[in-house]
Amino acid sequence: MKKIIIAIDGFSSCGKSTMAKDLAKEIGYIYIDSGAMYRAVTLYCLENRLFNADGSIQEEALRQQMGQIQISFQLNPETQRPMTFLNGKNVEERIRTMEVSSHVSPVAALGFVREALVRQQQEMGKEKGIVMDGRDIGTAVFPDAELKIFVTASAQIRAQRRYEELKAKGQEASFDEILHNVEERDRIDQNRTVSPLRKADDAILLDNSEMTIPEQKEWLKEQFEKATHASH
Ligand SMILES: Nc1ncnc2c1ncn2[C@@H]1O[C@H](COP(=O)(O)OP(=O)(O)OP(=O)(O)O)[C@@H](O)[C@H]1O
Numbered sequence: 001m002k003k004i005i006i007a008i009d010g011f012s013s014c015g016k017s018t019m020a021k022d023l024a025k026e027i028g029y030i031y032i033d034s035g036a037m038y039r040a041v042t043l044y045c046l047e048n049r050l051f052n053a054d055g056s057i058q059e060e061a062l063r064q065q066m067g068q069i070q071i072s073f074q075l076n077p078e079t080q081r082p083m084t085f086l087n088g089k090n091v092e093e094r095i096r097t098m099e100v101s102s103h104v105s106p107v108a109a110l111g112f113v114r115e116a117l118v119r120q121q122q123e124m125g126k127e128k129g130i131v132m133d134g135r136d137i138g139t140a141v142f143p144d145a146e147l148k149i150f151v152t153a154s155a156q157i158r159a160q161r162r163y164e165e166l167k168a169k170g171q172e173a174s175f176d177e178i179l180h181n182v183e184e185r186d187r188i189d190q191n192r193t194v195s196p197l198r199k200a201d202d203a204i205l206l207d208n209s210e211m212t213i214p215e216q217k218e219w220l221k222e223q224f225e226k227a228t229h230a231s232h
């Protein structure tokens with residue numbers, strides 16, 4: 001069967017990567033978490049002191065160093081989940097911290113950062129057979145994707161899900177801090193000049209506030225089957 005491109009966009013922490021990963025595994029597609037790439041660049045900035053004391057970014061220094069930032073993915077052989085590597089180091093855990101979450105959206109608003117990462121994402125999808133999740137996949141990275149989904153859920157529900165995830169991992173977390181971070185990232189992502197977060201006109205909207213993980217997985221599989229039938 002001819003392979004397609006599946007673009008899953010939406011608000012932060014709404015379950016995009018959970019559903020994208022599950023579907024990719026089931027249908028034998030590559031899964032790419034584009035947010036992990038923006039997080040890896042942010043971690044690089046934190047580790048290389050490219051944030052000023054007031055939280056602003058040393059843009060010129062980052063622009064010059066972009067060529068030195070190599071991001072790649074490898075499957076964890078035990079979990080079969082993708083792990084993110086930054087310049088050869090496994091940073092999967094570190095890019096998920098609140099410190100990275102609270103610095104990532106301003107980094108992702110920089111045009112030269114987006115240009116570099118979008119180029120790599122398009123290269124990853126050139127053979128199709130890919131599920132990619134993010135904020136601009138259906139609008140900017142793959143505007144011709146055969147299947148586009150836009151996911152949302154209430155901010156309270158999204159923060160609660162993230163809070164429970166961090167608690168289960170044994171990480172210190174405050175519900176209010178997570179809620180603030182989710183809302184703040186949505187605000188910056190929707191209002192930036194370059195590729196702001198928005199639903200593509202031809203994307204299917206999914207509000208999964210009242211859905212379980214198995215229900216949304218089933219729903220996405222149905223959309224995939226419809227899209228693959230339609231493209232033959
Ligand atoms: N329908 C659901 N019901 C309950 N919990 C869910 C549901 N979907 C996902 N989750 C949980 O919500 C949390 C956030 O999910 P996930 O990481 O997939 O979101 P995301 O949209 O990819 O987030 P981000 O934008 O930060 O990358 C995870 O702990 C996940 O297990």
Ligand SMILES: Nc1ccn([C@@H]2O[C@H](COP(=O)(O)O)[C@@H](O)[C@H]2O)c(=O)n1
Pocket residue numbers: 012013034035036038039104105106108109133134135136137185186189
């Ligand atoms: N295509 C994308 C993906 C992500 N971002 C930015 O990165 C942040 C982290 O992404 P998560 O999916 O891990 O939450 C996100 O808040 C965006 O600022 C992006 O701009 N474009």
